[in-house]
Structure formats: C-alpha cells, structure tokens
Amino acid sequence: HVRRLGAGERTAVPDAAFVYVHVVRGEVRLDAVELGPGDSARITDAKDLEAGAGAGAGAPAELLVWEMSG
Structure with a gap:
C-alpha cells in the first residue's frame, strides 16, 4: 500500500x-516511535496501530506498507 498523508x-x-x-518522505509517528525518511519498522501481530504524518515538522509524509500473513 502507498499512503500519502497530509x-x-x-x-x-x-x-x-x-x-x-517504510518511510519514503516526511516524518511519521508509528505508535510511540518517530520515523524519518529511509527509516522502516517491522511489526509482528499488528493490531489497532496508526501512523501519523508530521511527527516533528508538521509536514506531509509518504510511506509504503506491506502486510503479510503468517
């Protein structure tokens, strides 16, 4: 999935x-973790998580999200 957030x-x-x-551009807060361009996160058993744009700079962000079954 591609997510472009204002x-x-x-x-x-x-x-x-x-x-x-994977964060392509901007800053993203994933749960309590702040990620910047080039950063990534691997999550197991994801449930009720949200990603938000502008964690620090208040700017738009773009992220790629892969979901895989076990």
Missing part, C-alpha cells in the same frame, strides 16, 4: 501477522 493526518496500519512500514 500534515497531521493519520492512517490505520493493517491488522496482520507481519507488517513492514
């Missing part, structure tokens, strides 16, 4: 056994 916008992270999130 400043302050949030999106749900898919509930899946395995999720990989």
Whole structure:
C-alpha cells in the first residue's frame, strides 16, 4: 500500500501477522516511535496501530506498507 498523508493526518496500519512500514518522505509517528525518511519498522501481530504524518515538522509524509500473513 502507498499512503500519502497530509500534515497531521493519520492512517490505520493493517491488522496482520507481519507488517513492514517504510518511510519514503516526511516524518511519521508509528505508535510511540518517530520515523524519518529511509527509516522502516517491522511489526509482528499488528493490531489497532496508526501512523501519523508530521511527527516533528508538521509536514506531509509518504510511506509504503506491506502486510503479510503468517
């Protein structure tokens, strides 16, 4: 999935056994973790997570999200 978020916008992270999130541009807050361009996160048993744009700079963000079953 490609997610393009405006400043302050949030999106749900898919509930899946395995999720990989890669930040293409901007800053993203994933749960309590701040990620910047080039950063990624591997999540197991994702449930009820959200990613939000503009964690620090209040700017738009773009992220790639892969969801995989176990």
